[in-house]
Amino acid sequence: MTAALGGTEGRMVQLVPLLRLRHLGDRVFDYLVPPELTDRIHVGSVVWAPFGRRSARAVVVAMADSVSRELAELRAIESTTDDAIPQELLALARAVSERYLSSYESCLRLVAPPLAARRRLGGKPARNTWVTRVPASTAEATVAKLTTKQAAVLDAIPPGGSGIGALCACVDVGRGVLRALAAKGVVELGVAPEGSSMRPERPIAEALPCVSGAAMPRLWPEQEQAVEQLVAAYEQPGSAQRLLWGVTGSGKTEVYLRLVSRVLEDGAGAILLVPEIALTPQMIARVRARFGDKVGVLHSGLAPGERVREYRRIARGDAPVVVGARSAVFAPLANVKLIVVDESHDTSYKQEEEPRYHALTVAQLRLGPSGGLLLEGSATPRAESVGQPEECVRLTRRAAGAVPECEVVDMRTQGGGQLLAPRCREALAETLRRGEQAIVLLNRRGYAGYVHCDLCGHVMMCSDCELSVTYHSRVGRLLCHHCGRTYAQPALCPACAGAPLTRAAPGTERLDRELRTLVPHEQVFRMDSDTLTSGTRVQALLRAFESSRPAVLVGTQMVAKGHDFADVTLVLVADADTGLYVPDFRAAERTFQLLTQVAGRAGRAERPGRVLVQTWNPGVPCIRMALLREEKAFYEQELESRRRLGYPPFADLVRLMTVAENGERAQVGAQYLVERLSAHFSGQELHGPARLPTLRGRARWHLVIAAGDGERARAIVKQAMTQLQEPYRRRGVTLLVDVDPQSFS
Ligand code: ADP
Ligand code: ZN
Secondary structure: OOEEOOOOOOOEEEEEEOOOOHHHOOOOEEEEOOHHHHHHOOOOEEEEEEEOOEEEEEEEEEEEOEEOOOHHHOOEOOEEEEEEOOHHHHHHHHHHHHHOOOOHHHHHHHHOOOOOOOOOOOOOOOOOOEEEEOOHHHHHHHHOOOOHHHHHHHHHOOOOOEEHHHHHHHHOOOHHHHHHHHHOOOEEEEOOOOOOOOOOOOOHHHHOOOOOOOOOOOOOHHHHHHHHHHHHHHHOOOEEEEEEEEOOOOOHHHHHHHHHHHHHHOOOEEEEEOOOHHHOHHHHHHHHHHHHHHEEEEOOOOOHHHHHHHHHHHHOOOOOEEEEOHHHHHOOOOOEEEEEEEOOOOHHHEOOOOOOOEHHHHHHHHHHHHOEEEEEEEOOOOHHHHOOHHHEEEEOOOOOOOOOOEEEEEHHHHOOOOOOOHHHHHHHHHHHHOOOEEEEEOOOOOOEEEEEEOOOOOEOEOOOOOOEOEEEOOOOEEEOOOOOOEEOOOOOOOOOOOOOEEEEEEOHHHHHHHHHHHOOOOEEEEEOOOOOOOHHHHHHHHHHHHOOOOEEEEEOHHHHOOOOOOOEEEEEEOOOOOOOOOOOOOHHHHHHHHHHHHHOOOOOOOOOOEEEEEEOOOOOHHHHHHHHOOHHHHHHHHHHHHHHHOOOOOOEEEEEEEEEOOHHHHHHHHHHHHHHHOOOOOOOOEEEEEEEEEEOOEEEEEEEEEEOOHHHHHHHHHHHHHHHHHHHHHOOEEEEEEEOOOOOO
């Protein structure tokens, strides 16, 4: 029964509480507005309201004229934060939830203002405890069961972690909440990494210079043409999307900056997305150098207090240019007419936890209704983006010098049984003798990728994860890269007891050690996620390397990202094959991209660069074509094979996964899904179910739909999810969906 609302009782609104409660689905709840708040509460207002026995942060999503219950039963809003989500972003959250089959609540959290501190804890000194988030994907089911406070704390932890005291003060909770989270395995409590302050980090943005009005260089002819074409695309009515495909070092950033200037002239706003702020500090520095305090910076590495400050500055309109990582696509900026996605092929643009959105798609959704230009920039675009040649603008030349040729080092004949072939050692010694710098890439962490028995073939695995464990010499233990559990390395093979174990598949830790003996008098820097736990440390390392000559930088794919070092004249790839044999249709594309990107770090100034690539598979097309820089041929054959196999851009993918402690239930759940979906999809469209490695003791099965009509596929999956999610949950099976998946592990 519904009752009409009279004018005198006060108003009533519909709320969505910002709680990670999966079983609430997309429900909205009716609440009364107390008379004293009537003027301060509108659609979009962020308020506190009683929910169950606690108080929850919630978003007002509608004003209501009629009530589903007796007015007397309704509860009232407690207070308002005076923060509000603009209409446009409410609509965007709705669109994202539809596109990614995620709950409206989880998408509202993307556009909600960061949680501001409500009360400071008294000046108690922080105890020496460091809190870090456990990688989220597996903790999914646990995360769904968190309380409001727990969820809020979790949201506030920066990627590198935070001191416990500062975190508690900022989110206004006691330490007990963090202990509870640790008990659930969602966060880890440990000691602070060396050199980190106990306060959440100083934002990277502040560590960088901020000088407005830096001299604008004259555009090169190619750049000028690109700017002209892109401005035309921007000025046309409606929305447009373009790809700026420019070789590494061809001056894409300057093109972005000119477009931003043009958009500012119209009094509109621009968002510039970069893959990972910590790895691309030069970009922020350049944007700030041009636009000064008009620039707002938003990313998850900001300390909670700073995030609030930047958010409010942007919401007020004080910073019409926003630079940030993935989530900055949701910046509360009014009248956005340009979104640039730099290095648009980077995998960090896809969020790998609920809601599993891709920033490029969100950018399309955001600009769709209002019009504007979406610009992807890359030297190695995704095959999906290359599909539309009429939307592509090319930059083919470098500022100084040329993009170096790659030389292949065939390890079958030239390796000499060593990690670095004699030819590579010589090249390295020569480069250092000249006082120049070198980068050595090995995309594998640790000392030995796996440890096995030569006699019986037994491989050491994580007992919780069905993944092989990696030997790390720093801790002298075997480490599971998924769950972080460590094991002592047994003296003898635990399976046959016949032989000691062998360490195979050398990683950066071992390469680092070998380089130090090879060039004992030179400076060697190592860059991987084991040595660098925070953005500030990444920057310190990059600065140290930049100012040391001669020097070697060794590391994982982190060394390949957009860095612009003038004196790097040699790039060595220790093993080009690390990404080849993974079960992912993008394996070839990713290998091609990594090799092309790392090669692009050499010879960026006057001195020519040299690139040596070690491989056991010189004939594999993606490696051969990267070496020969045959990008056109590569994308042609890649697109051809995607067309043949029915993969993006010729189909849209939806991946469904069942996760359960009980392996049989996960399997039955996946099989039932396939049965049900096979009524709607052909055998060519529906793949699976397939078993995946167990992670943290939870069995996993998945199936993948590759459909020509993505919209129809999503609608069918949505219906199945709506009907099955709850019954599955009751049987202890979590049903997850990933629209446009980027990962299949
Ligand atoms: P990309 O992003 O395409 O790899 P960058 O934007 O980093 O390339 O540019 C490469 C180098 O060229 C940078 O050091 C940049 O400052 C310089 N540069 C770019 N455009 C110009 C220009 N028009 N005049 C002078 N230098 C430029
Ligand atoms: Zn594990």
